[in-house]
Amino acid sequence: MFRLEPRASAPLAWQVATPILAVLATMIVGGGLFAAMGFDPLAAIRTIFWDPLFGPASGYSRPQLLVKAGPLILIACGLALGFRAGIWNIGAEGQYIIGAICGAAVALAAYPLDAFWIFPAMILAGAAGGWAWGMVPAVLRNWFGASEILVSLMLVYVAQRIAAWMAFGPMKNPEGFNFPGSRNLQQYDAAANPELIANSGLHWGGVAAVLALAATWFVMSRHVLGFHIRTAGAAPRAARFAGVRPERLVALCLGVSGALAGLAGLFEVAGPAGQITESFGSGYGFTAIIVAFLGRLHPLGILLAGLLMALTYIGGELAQMMLNLPAATVQVFQGMLLFFLLGFDILTRYRIRRRA
Amino acid sequence: MTVSNVFRAEGLGKTYPGVRANDDISFAVEAGEIHALLGENGAGKSTLVKTIYGLVRPDEGRMTLLGAPYAPQDPRAARAAGVAMVFQHFSLFDAMTVAENIALGMENPPPRAELSRRIAELSRDYGLPLNPARRIASLSAGERQRVEILRCLLQHPRLLIMDEPTSVLTPQEAEILFATLRQLAGSGTAILYISHKLEEIRSHCDRATILRQGKLVGTVDPRAHSARELAAMMVGAEMRLVDRSGRKPGATVLKVRGLSTPAGEGMALKDVALTLRSGEILGIGGVAGNGQEELLAALSGETPTAPGTIALEGRDLSRAGPETRRRAGLLAAPEDRLGHAAVPEFSLAENTLLTAGARQGLIRRGLIDRKAASGFAQEIIRAFDVRTPGPDTAAGALSGGNLQKFVIGREVLGRPLVLVVNQPTWGVDAGAAAAIRQALLDLAAQGAGLIVISQDLDELLELSDRFCALNQGRLSAPRPTEGLTVEEIGLMLGGAHGMEVAHVPA
Structure with a gap:
């Protein structure tokens, strides 16, 4: 028999190794799953992890990498702040949707005006919308002790209904032949978030993601705020003793992660998505949770994990088209990644000993 | 038989x-x-x-x-x-x-x-x-x-x-x-x-x-x-002779009046009053769970209290948070080393930031000076003979005694006007305990006012000039330690009556 023995400290080598192990285990188990379903496992793995970057259609799929990774990284940066402090914002998806709606509202209100301030105003509105949606669980937790996990998660479904209402009601395109959905912002120059370099997939959201990564690194490792966040997560009583007020930290972390998710939503609606539709929320807010953990809540890790998760999105779609793999493939893969990561994490905190 | x-x-x-x-x-x-x-x-x-x-x-x-x-x-x-x-x-x-x-x-x-x-x-x-x-x-x-x-x-x-x-x-x-x-x-x-x-x-x-x-x-x-x-x-009946030389009680530095806390999970403080002069050590005895932790939290600023209850050199700090109080010179070292006075996962250098950020200039305008933090940790390690490989060692890797020396040293080197410590030598081996007590005596000799909360009567008798007991959240009137008999202490700690209502696990 084996038993687990706690380690005195988590070795850095294991902290780096477990995400890689998790990816490998996901490939192996995923391959086994495909084989059981009657697909060629090697071909499937190659289609998901290799072809999007270097395959015959990579010219189309490579830019998609940045398109998908941008919002994931942007959202994950904000989530990582809160997760470090033990504040669990599970509702980034809702904040993403509300941010998009608020940003789009500015554009639609200004339409068809052509002015330089429209896009900056949309950015502000998007961030403010996400912030406000994130502050709801913060206020409920601080005033009534409500679990921010449940409240933020439930608000996702509220946000989805609001998106549907907007698409069918107030924001419906008056020239859209009664189809649900707002005007397409891609076709409205003052509000559009176009590709900055042709065929790179980079839009303002990607720029914002890089800035967010740098800011996260600075706050977490150089600023007293990051120290307080880490202290609150590691030892709440010590944080209080140091002078941290927990309510402030809750408001800050949920507010900032909400604002970043809102920004991601705004860049998406003004760019790749183009319009508010009933199904605007596509799961970035949930996948970003995996990105944050897979990246060890560290900016560099989040960058790599964001790119990897983007790859599974694109690869999964490719596998659907090329091999007729089921649409749930991506979700299964992402779920397995988180599952294996949490499982292998035991190895960073414990060592396995053979029982005498 | x-x-x-x-x-x-x-x-x-x-x-x-x-x-x-x-x-x-x-x-x-x-x-x-x-x-x-x-x-x-x-x-x-x-x-x-x-x-x-x-x-x-x-x-x-x-x-x-x-x-x-x-x-x-x-x-x-x-x-x-x-x-x-x-x-x-x-x-x-x-x-x-x-x-x-x-x-x-x-x-x-x-x-x-x-x-x-x-x-x-x-x-x-x-x-x-x-x-x-x-x-x-x-x-x-x-x-x-x-x-x-x-x-x-x-x-x-x-x-x-x-x-x-x-x-x-x-x-x-x-x-x-x-x-x-x-x-x-x-x-x-x-x-x-x-x-x-x-x-x-x-x-x-x-x-x-x-x-x-x-x-x-x-x-x-x-x-x-x-x-x-x-x-x-x-x-125990033994009284140790201690050298109280070099300590002259000066002006009043800390005044606590009518300090009460709401009944929560722990023991509520009830109308606690005390006066502390510079250069003086006030010992507070009592069985654990009678309000010791609550008293430390009220003094450190973790629990704000009603206005006018805590004054440092005449300045009302009752509503001030821990950081404001530290800047003013009121420092504290809680009983629980792991998770309260220090973060086990953090290095010793990072643990200096918990309380010494402002007083030692380790944090300026919100920016952490890591070099200074490491240097200050090194200074504590040297001055208090903390046995550890260095400032980058995780606090949780230190033995209880060494971490306690580090925690006390961090506050003592902060040159406090008033230092409040709870159980300064709890679970610490005899050598480290003696070093910690000496450091507290030296600090008082330099003119700081000290409040030592402890369950170790020998320690209190050795250190303190005046002694009072905390029982059911109430603080007794202080008595000069000199000439206090053990019987009197026993009665102050609750004696025949108080022991009866002390609901505390052994």
Whole structure:
């Protein structure tokens, strides 16, 4: 028999190794799953992890990498702040949707005006919308002790209904032949978030993601705020003793992660998505949770994990088209990644000993 | 006399890292007696009964039960040998009935009807009214304790250990309990009764074995001694001579008036008042759980209090947070090193940032100066002889004594106007304890005012100029330590009356 023995400290080598192990285990188990379903496992793995970057259609799929990774990284940066402090914002998806709606509202209100301030105003509105949606669980937790996990998660479904209402009601395109959905912002120059370099997939959201990564690194490792966040997560009583007020930290972390998710939503609606539709929320807010953990809540890790998760999105779609793999493939893969990561994490905190 | 020994311990010893919990303990419990085990918190009562009940293996010494060698591997073996124990905290399932709970704890429970019949029979025989079909949730604390006692009695124990049984009982329930215990003793069962309620022991116990700091003081007839005398034996009569030279009480630095905290999970502070002068050490004694942690939290700023309750050099800090108070010169070191005074996962350098950020200039305009933090950690390590590889070592990797030296050193080097420490040498080996005490004395000699909260009376007598006791959240009026007798201290700590209401696990 084996038993687990706690380690005195988590070795850095294991902290780096477990995400890689998790990816490998996901490939192996995923391959086994495909084989059981009657697909060629090697071909499937190659289609998901290799072809999007270097395959015959990579010219189309490579830019998609940045398109998908941008919002994931942007959202994950904000989530990582809160997760470090033990504040669990599970509702980034809702904040993403509300941010998009608020940003789009500015554009639609200004339409068809052509002015330089429209896009900056949309950015502000998007961030403010996400912030406000994130502050709801913060206020409920601080005033009534409500679990921010449940409240933020439930608000996702509220946000989805609001998106549907907007698409069918107030924001419906008056020239859209009664189809649900707002005007397409891609076709409205003052509000559009176009590709900055042709065929790179980079839009303002990607720029914002890089800035967010740098800011996260600075706050977490150089600023007293990051120290307080880490202290609150590691030892709440010590944080209080140091002078941290927990309510402030809750408001800050949920507010900032909400604002970043809102920004991601705004860049998406003004760019790749183009319009508010009933199904605007596509799961970035949930996948970003995996990105944050897979990246060890560290900016560099989040960058790599964001790119990897983007790859599974694109690869999964490719596998659907090329091999007729089921649409749930991506979700299964992402779920397995988180599952294996949490499982292998035991190895960073414990060592396995053979029982005498 | 030896013939009637049910239990005998000879030279029992147990050492934990840094603490000699039991040292050469020998005593015997006879059939038919109620034998009290008396001592302060940390005197070694818990370790001793855990040894008898098979939860702790002694390092040396031996035990006999009914004349035969007795060395239980675990509680199950202890129960099989005839030793039963009623814990202070009950382990019962609320949603189940009395009979179901008792059946759960048995190796081979008889059929339910048979068990219910035996429970009813026993409860009638011993005057412990209890209906086997009632749910635990509907029972009072006293009735729940009866379930635990009946559970033990069903095993027909020869030695019954009761851990502070009356702390959860009303006076009426306590009387019923003592009648039961007397009846049990009358039928030949030996009872080992742990408590620090002196009056209770004097009126109900046949003999008392007294422990102090892990050592046996003696076994006495409690009826032949006054509560004062018993308290003196518990607390210890030695007074150490200390050199208080170089310390001159100066102007008042800290004034606390009408300090009360709301009743929460812990003990509420009730109208606490104290005055502290510079260069003075005020010692606060008392059994843990009487408001010590709450007092430290109120002074450190973790719990804000009503305006006008805490003033440092005339400046009202009652509503100020910990960081404002530290900037003003009011520093504190909490009792719990891991997770309160320090973050175990963080390096020593990072742990300096918890309290020394502003006073040492380690954090300026929100930016952390890592080099300065590492340098300050190095300074603490050098000045306080902290045994560690260096400032990058995680705090949790240090031994208790070394981390405590680091925590105290961090605050002492912060040049406080007032320093409040809780249990500064708790769980620390003798060498480190002496170094910490010396550092506190030196700090006072340099003109700081100190409040030392401790359960170690020797420590308080050694350090403090004035002494007061914290009991049930109330602070007694201070008395000069000089000329204070141990009996007076015993009475201040609650004495005959206060001990009775101190509901504290040993």
